[in-house]
Amino acid sequence: MIQVCTAPKTVLVVYAHQSAGSFNAAVKNAAVDELKKQGCNVLVSDLYEMKFKATATEEDITGEVKNPEHFCYGNETMLAWQEGRLAADILDEHKKLKEADLVIFQFPMYWFSVPAIMKGWMDRVLTLGFAYTLEKRYSEGIFRDKKAMLSFTTGSHETMFSPNGINGDMNVTLWPIQNGVLNYCGFQVLAPQIFWAPTHLSPEAREGLLEGWRTRLQGLLSETPLVFPPVDIFDEGKGFQLKPEVREKQADSPFGLTVGHHLEKPLPPHSMMKAGV
Amino acid sequence: MIQVCTAPKTVLVVYAHQSAGSFNAAVKNAAVDELKKQGCNVLVSDLYEMKFKATATEEDITGEVKNPEHFCYGNETMLAWQEGRLAADILDEHKKLKEADLVIFQFPMYWFSVPAIMKGWMDRVLTLGFAYTLEKRYSEGIFRDKKAMLSFTTGSHETMFSPNGINGDMNVTLWPIQNGVLNYCGFQVLAPQIFWAPTHLSPEAREGLLEGWRTRLQGLLSETPLVFPPVDIFDEGKGFQLKPEVREKQADSPFGLTVGHHLEKPLPPHSMMKAGV
Numbered sequence: 001m002i003q004v005c006t007a008p009k010t011v012l013v014v015y016a017h018q019s020a021g022s023f024n025a026a027v028k029n030a031a032v033d034e035l036k037k038q039g040c041n042v043l044v045s046d047l048y049e050m051k052f053k054a055t056a057t058e059e060d061i062t063g064e065v066k067n068p069e070h071f072c073y074g075n076e077t078m079l080a081w082q083e084g085r086l087a088a089d090i091l092d093e094h095k096k097l098k099e100a101d102l103v104i105f106q107f108p109m110y111w112f113s114v115p116a117i118m119k120g121w122m123d124r125v126l127t128l129g130f131a132y133t134l135e136k137r138y139s140e141g142i143f144r145d146k147k148a149m150l151s152f153t154t155g156s157h158e159t160m161f162s163p164n165g166i167n168g169d170m171n172v173t174l175w176p177i178q179n180g181v182l183n184y185c186g187f188q189v190l191a192p193q194i195f196w197a198p199t200h201l202s203p204e205a206r207e208g209l210l211e212g213w214r215t216r217l218q219g220l221l222s223e224t225p226l227v228f229p230p231v232d233i234f235d236e237g238k239g240f241q242l243k244p245e246v247r248e249k250q251a252d253s254p255f256g257l258t259v260g261h262h263l264e265k266p267l268p269p270h271s272m273m274k275a276g277v
Numbered sequence: 278m279i280q281v282c283t284a285p286k287t288v289l290v291v292y293a294h295q296s297a298g299s300f301n302a303a304v305k306n307a308a309v310d311e312l313k314k315q316g317c318n319v320l321v322s323d324l325y326e327m328k329f330k331a332t333a334t335e336e337d338i339t340g341e342v343k344n345p346e347h348f349c350y351g352n353e354t355m356l357a358w359q360e361g362r363l364a365a366d367i368l369d370e371h372k373k374l375k376e377a378d379l380v381i382f383q384f385p386m387y388w389f390s391v392p393a394i395m396k397g398w399m400d401r402v403l404t405l406g407f408a409y410t411l412e413k414r415y416s417e418g419i420f421r422d423k424k425a426m427l428s429f430t431t432g433s434h435e436t437m438f439s440p441n442g443i444n445g446d447m448n449v450t451l452w453p454i455q456n457g458v459l460n461y462c463g464f465q466v467l468a469p470q471i472f473w474a475p476t477h478l479s480p481e482a483r484e485g486l487l488e489g490w491r492t493r494l495q496g497l498l499s500e501t502p503l504v505f506p507p508v509d510i511f512d513e514g515k516g517f518q519l520k521p522e523v524r525e526k527q528a529d530s531p532f533g534l535t536v537g538h539h540l541e542k543p544l545p546p547h548s549m550m551k552a553g554v
Binding site: 048052058071111112119162164165168175179199234239240265266 | 296298299325329331332333334335346347348349350351387388390392394396399400403415432434436437439440441442443445446449453454456457458476508511516517518519524533535536537538539540541542543544546
């Protein structure tokens with residue numbers, strides 16, 4: 001048998017929980033331990049511990065802003081990035097992100113989304129120019145050689161986040177983050193790791209969830225990502241609408257392409273939660 | 278003709294843009310002016326100007342936390358609220374929210390969602406106990422006599438946020454915020470006011486958008502809200518799943534109930550963007 005030598009992978013864990021005693025902390029620690037055991041280089045951005053600044057303001061730019069009367073965060077930070085005038089905490093995260101082969105976002109779901117401190121990481125670190133441009137996004141995205149995934153706890157039970165449940169389908173809830181943030185920047189998006197309502201579980205049941213997570217982590221870096229459509233099926237000249245020939249080809253399918261590109265058909269089942277469906 | 282005297286309505290504008298010269302500022306100002314003209318009492322929470330704290334931390338509680346080893350933000354802030362130990366900036370927003378008949382969230386869309394500073398307002402101000410409980414949510418929600426709406430600018434054109442467009446259907450993108458935040462707290466959700474890609478428009482075209490907004494504002498307070506399902510169609514005893522008789526009744530419909538409660542059918546068109554469809 002020939003041993004294949006591969007360069008060690010770097011994993012960045014962007015972590016948002018206030019308490020080291022939380023289940024989220026245990027999940028984060030399990031990831032760090034397991035990935036290190038595999039020989040990975042593991043970086044952690046512990047956002048609350050870092051007192052990470054969540055708000056997108058002029059202070060993110062060193063020196064003068066270009067247009068103080070009509071301050072536009074996207075344009076100003078792109079310029080600042082080009083000219084090396086971005087705030088140090090953003091540059092630190094850029095450095096980690098550049099090194100990372102995989103980014104794991106670990107958080108408790110707040111209001112059907114990420115906590116504000118993590119949204120702030122997305123707003124401030126995914127700088128125009130550095131993380132995306134209008135030419136380089138989605139399947140042509142800057143981070144297309146990297147992977148990313150959400151790992152989170154919920155307050156509600158799984159049944160409540162189904163198409164028949166009171167909160168509606170979790171696949172819909174995940175669309176804006178997994179498509180609009182991760183896929184937008186080109187990341188290959190791995191299936192989310194969802195810990196359903198762990199506070200309602202016994203310590204033994206929670207340990208069981210961690211054990212399942214540790215098992216998944218062993219093969220995580222070689223998992224098949226979720227499927228999103230390539231940009232070239234949209235016609236840039238026509239407002240980035242789906243090309244007619246693709247729409248025709250899809251006519252026979254009982255389902256839309258994705259949750260968002262549903263083409264007035266039923267949503268493809270589990271498309272934001274399971275890979276290879 | 279008999280003049281009907283009605284008590285003046287209170288409107289809270291939660292506003293998130295860094296620049297007083299922005300189109301978002303102009304939209305906010307138009308709302309303030311127009312609603313004042315109608316005799317409304319208008320309150321504005323200018324989040325960047327207030328340097329609103331976005332992150333959910335222990336500092337939101339005055340005095341000792343109950344469980345410092347396993348700090349849980351939801352439980353701790355509920356207790357602090359009951360005992361009058363919440364941070365002053367949260368209590369200020371609670372006061373405004375209690376007075377408000379309508380809340381308008383005014384923001385530029387960041388990453389398919391609200392900017393982090395506004396997510397922080399939601400995370401911190403919509404306190405467990407004050408804004409919702411497990412018994413009082415959705416159609417039984419605490420704010421069911423209030424209205425709320427999103428008013429925002431996009432970077433992308435409208436075509437790009439359609440079911441055939443590269444970003445996918447805006448109705449899907451709006452679901453987590455409009456259902457998971459606003460409807461969850463019981464608010465009657467008015468159709469969003471979306472300003473598509475105003476930076477790509479001429480000053481005259483932007484003025485036209487503002488004029489349309491002013492016209493809408495004249496009838497805003499009597500608009501019919503978007504439709505969300507009442508909680509009593511879900512069976513609490515069975516994990517808050519849709520009751521079989523409701524599902525049966527829906528069998529003849531070509532569409533699901535909502536974007537999230539799609540029942541494996543095509544999504545009801547425009548349900549998160551237009552009322553009365």
